[in-house]
Amino acid sequence: MTNGADSGSKQNNGLDPEGFSLDVRLWNVTKAQSKTRPYQLRWIVGGKVSSKTFATVALAGSRRSELWLAMKRGEAFRVKDGLPESEVRAATQAADPVDAREELSWFTFCREYMAMRWPTAAAKTRESIADGLAAVTLAMVEQDKQMPEVEELRLAFRWAVVPANAELDPPVEFEDAHRWLSKKSLFVSALEDPKILRDVQYRLSFKLDGTPAAGETSRRRRRALNTAVEYAIERKLLLENPLAGIKKVKVSSSDRVDPRVLVNKTQAAQLLAAVSYVGTWDRKKGRRLVAFFAVMYFAALRPSEAVGLRKSDCRLPEKGWGTLTLHDTHPVSGKQWTDSGERHDKRGLKSREAKDDRPVPIPPPLVAMLRAHLKEFGTAKDGRLFTNERLGLVGSSTYWRVWKDARDYALPPDLQASVLGGRPYDLRHTCITTWLNAGVPVAEVARRVGNSPEVIHRVYEGCIYGQEEAMNKKIEQELDWPL
Known part of the structure; x- marks a missing residue:
């Protein structure tokens, strides 16, 4: 309950001098009897109780915040209906729509x-x-x-x-x-x-x-x-x-992938090997993240998807292709923005319904790496594959630092200073580009990576190469025109 000091009736601002008071007591939101509007807010102005019911607790809380802020600004409230003076003033203005509308800071x-x-x-x-x-x-x-x-x-x-x-x-x-x-x-x-x-x-x-x-x-x-x-x-x-x-300010599109960030096969192998050398060998800081980066390079997982990957999500046969079935994601935000108060917020997959999953076929090299990872490190209590050194969630600052150190180990100075593989996310870009250049249809690539075909076309159009001659032959065969 919040209390306001009683200073008598309001006597100015063009309002009725009778019936306003600064003696306001505001109560917390409570449950109401109504099934359709089950939340109630009550407050007392000059000894008279006012109340209102709401369909959701969020709406009730929002109205409570409005009244509390009006009290904090020192506004008087009208006794008969409990409205703060700013709302009364707005409601009693002229009938013209512009004049009669409510004003709010x-x-x-x-x-x-x-x-x-x-x-x-x-x-x-x-x-x-x-x-x-x-x-x-x-x-x-x-x-x-x-x-x-x-x-x-x-x-x-x-x-x-x-x-x-x-x-x-x-x-x-x-x-x-x-x-x-x-x-x-x-x-x-x-x-x-x-x-x-x-x-x-x-x-x-x-x-x-x-x-x-x-x-x-x-x-x-x-x-x-x-x-x-x-x-x-x-x-x-x-x-x-x-x-x-107003006319929109033209801004250049920045979502297209720069081909210069893509790593080739040799560079990818060198970077993943270098990850294993980050940190002291006994603490295994880098070694426990080799497979973490590998699922981005071989399966195009987002970092937030890799963070929450569980053993139960993986089908890892001794030979041949396996499957990762993704169910959720763990994006990183400031603690003040999450419901849990933790930096990682567990959510459904991006651009999908909350209960939808996404199966991703994975090639034999990644299957072997994940099997080796499980053999050496096991899982967290909740079945997650990847953990930090304290067996908690892998934070973005952790894997960014490991990746930065790995680039310093694996790349010569001129490439360290370039944008090549500058971010862990560039491994996902490399994987998607590899699939496109291998001739995998755009719709299938989009299904595997969790994007729409339109996004794949727009974002990766500058990264597809080496297919012009093959496409020309297909067109020529289809035409079959006599010379």
């Missing part, structure tokens, strides 16, 4: 929107939404000489939009920036101002240092803003989507 709106999206969004999605809205927020605050540094505002915003932090005081390092966001945030309707909107577009397309953001980053931020704006329209904070009226 951008900062408060973002916190409400994140609370609404949180229960159904993956950790990476939550973080992505927060990043996009944080960029926009830099254009949605009053700017003067006393404004905190933009990086401080960004970090304070990302902390504040986590629903679990809604009723906590901000950390000391975020206090000034959080206070500024609370007091100097513009209304959501400011998005209709062309000058504000242009600044918003700049923030979507450029990094804090003024350099252009990657094309995918810009597109991801714009998607986050667009879905938030659609919600603002539902909330009647905006009449229409202001983004529809």
Whole structure:
């Protein structure tokens, strides 16, 4: 329960001087008797109880946050219905739609929107939404000489939009920036101002240092803003989507694979061998990750898929091809974005229904490597093949460091300085390219790697080579034209 101090009735702001009070007590969400709206929020204004029921606990929690923030801003509440003065003022304005719509600060709106999206969004999605809205927020605050540094505002915003932090005081390092966001945030309707909107577009397309953001980053931020704006329209904070009226900034596509990152067979063998030499031999830091990198090179697994691979997912015959049947993924996010509070968030496979799996045939060399790995290292308690030295989940920082050291061992100085195999993910790119150049149909490649054929075409179109002559012969045979 949260208490507000009683300072008597509200006497200004153009409101009815009777019936407003600062004596507000807000209760936690409780269960209600209704089957369709089973969650109830109760609060007391000037001794009178107000209540409302909701279909989900998230909606009830969001409304509670709204009321709590209004109390924190020092707003009086109307006794007869428990509404804060800002909502009463919006509801009592002229009948013109522009004047009658509700006004809400951008900062408060973002916190409400994140609370609404949180229960159904993956950790990476939550973080992505927060990043996009944080960029926009830099254009949605009053700017003067006393404004905190933009990086401080960004970090304070990302902390504040986590629903679990809604009723906590901000950390000391975020206090000034959080206070500024609370007091100097513009209304959501400011998005209709062309000058504000242009600044918003700049923030979507450029990094804090003024350099252009990657094309995918810009597109991801714009998607986050667009879905938030659609919600603002539902909330009647905006009449229409202001983004529809501005021309998108052209950004170069960055999702096509650079052929220079692909490793050949010899380089792949040297890199996997070098992995085994990373760390001291007795602690086996690198040796326990050789097969981890191998499933990316031979089976095109994403690192997040390899992290959670279990023995029960593997069919490893003594001879011939085997199969990996993937069921879930363990993407890495900040602890504040996951439900578990851990960096790895267990999710279903990317671009698939939660219960869908994905069988991937694996060649004999990988079968042999996985059998050898199991013989030497066994599995974790939950059956996972790959663990760190403490038998926990393999963190991204761990396998990145091992890969970096392996490149230093395996490659000459000129290639170390290049982009060749610069990221573990480049092993997946190499595998997919190998399959395409071997003549495996695009649809089959897409099925094995968990992408759509359209993505495979777009991303790998610059990596397919050596098939022109074979394709010409096939066309010539089909035509069979007399000369």
